[in-house]
Amino acid sequence: MNNLIVLPLIIPIMTAVILVFLRRNIILQRIISILTMIFITGISIMILSAVQTEGIIKLDFGGWLPPFGILFVADSFSMLLVVVANIVTIICLIYAFSTIGARHEQMFFYPFVLLLIAGVNGSFLTGDIFNLFVCFEVMLLASYVLIALGGERVQLRESLKYVLINVVTSWIFLVALAYLYGTLKTLNMAHIAERVAEVGQDPLITTVAILFLIVFSIKAGLLLFFWLPGSYIVPPTAVQALFAALLTKVGVYALIRTFTLMFPLNQDVTHTLIGIMAGLTIVLGCMGALAGKDVYTIATYNVIIGVGFILIGLASGTEAALSGAIYYLIHDMLAKGLLFLLVGTMVYLTGETIVKRMSGLIQNYPLFGWIFFVVLLTLTGIPPFSGFVGKILIGQGAIEAGSYVLLAIGFASSIVVLYSLLRIFLASFFGETTVSEEDKKPIPKGVMVSFILFTISIIYLGVGAESLSVYVQDAAHTLINPSIYIDAILGEGV
């Protein structure tokens, strides 16, 4: 059973290698990549339900027992995210089939998507902080290629900045790892947590924790998001949606894991800092979303607002807040993926990016328009869609923790999100249509299928929140009581 938990990492990598040799055979590449993703989604769901019955599952590579070897750990939190990440990838692949174009497909688009998802899954599953660095790098290298693939002027310019910022961030990550190893002499996350609990979180360890905070904040777009709006808008739509749904969320996952498991003791410093950063992120994100004139800018700043909102949950730190953060994280992966696909399709249909220059889309494409309306409602947090549960729980947690300022900022941001998206909806979807019935471009079937799949998952997440709550509550329970995780890895007696 526990050998299964390495499959979400290893299968995409192996398939990616095979696909490299099938470069000219595009149809075969499509079939193999989608089957691979469906297969690992199935396996992840199996592992997720096994975690409920058997508790946390771990796999020690090469039989090296913790804390000495590298290991993979599957708990409810990581498995939930693995499942959702794989579902998002499947839907983005379906979108890519009909939009990405033969030029991308022949230049190893599918292998790189699979390598990206391998890195994402690895980051969620690993139980060793150096291995987290390695998985981050696997994911980032694939993302470097995906962002530059196509070779347009703007793309190359922005990807160079994106790569340089990430190289420097990875460097800070290594510095933090070096100091961590120097102070605690271990890299196993559970073992780190145990040692921190033994010696207490002295100022030196807190400094190391803040270094990690900086690294993961840059990756997650928490306050240090200066790189994000420029680089997320240059690749093709399917890649944008993948990035918006997955990359920042891996950073958020790492932040939550680091500050609930490894450095939970000095909350006065670290969690206050996270709270301030989350508040500022939301305010700045709102400003960007309000000031944006083109659909891409509005959509990217919505990603930033989402990240800030999730981290209010972490800053509050109660069990309700953390389960809210997990719900909202899952919701945000789905909703932001769909938002970017919709926005990209709007640009494809009209040939314009400025909101004011599009008009009357809903007359030509009614279903498309109403799906946009669903995204608008779910991002604002209106029931019965998926954003509602997360917002309620995070709000409840913030009240429990007494952080009323964050609560106010968080809920005020909902209104800004509503306004920024409603502006697109009113200006671009309503009004006189600018294209006649004969000139209108048809929306490809695959595109509609991916929209509908995303919408179904969003509605399921909202209406069927009850069926997910077992997993989310277990995940939040493990996060709030790190001893469960530590005992599962190191054994009771260590």
Place this chain on the structure above:
Amino acid sequence: MESLMVVLVGVLVSVGTYLVLSRNVIRIILGTAVLSHAVHLLILTVGGLKTGDVPVLGSSKGPFTDALPQALILTAIVISFATTAFLLVLAYRMYKTNGTDDVSELRGTSDE
């Protein structure tokens, strides 16, 4: 010996930072390479320099030197090698399409 290594790391970091802050793309890439060397030495130093015998069981009774930092550095070297190679290719392509290697000219305008 450790103090000397830390000073060396400091020098490398300052050189790397100076290069990264310049405007020429190639200098920035070389700067990231120097920075990565610095952090590799840092990992080696914080793990403790040679304090015992080679960590092979049976060859001596110990104490043994910690071999883990070297494994970490090896991994980090491979990764930084790959990223630097990719960066150089990307910079070359960027130079050919955008016609400049000066990052201050890569700002981009809002009306594109």
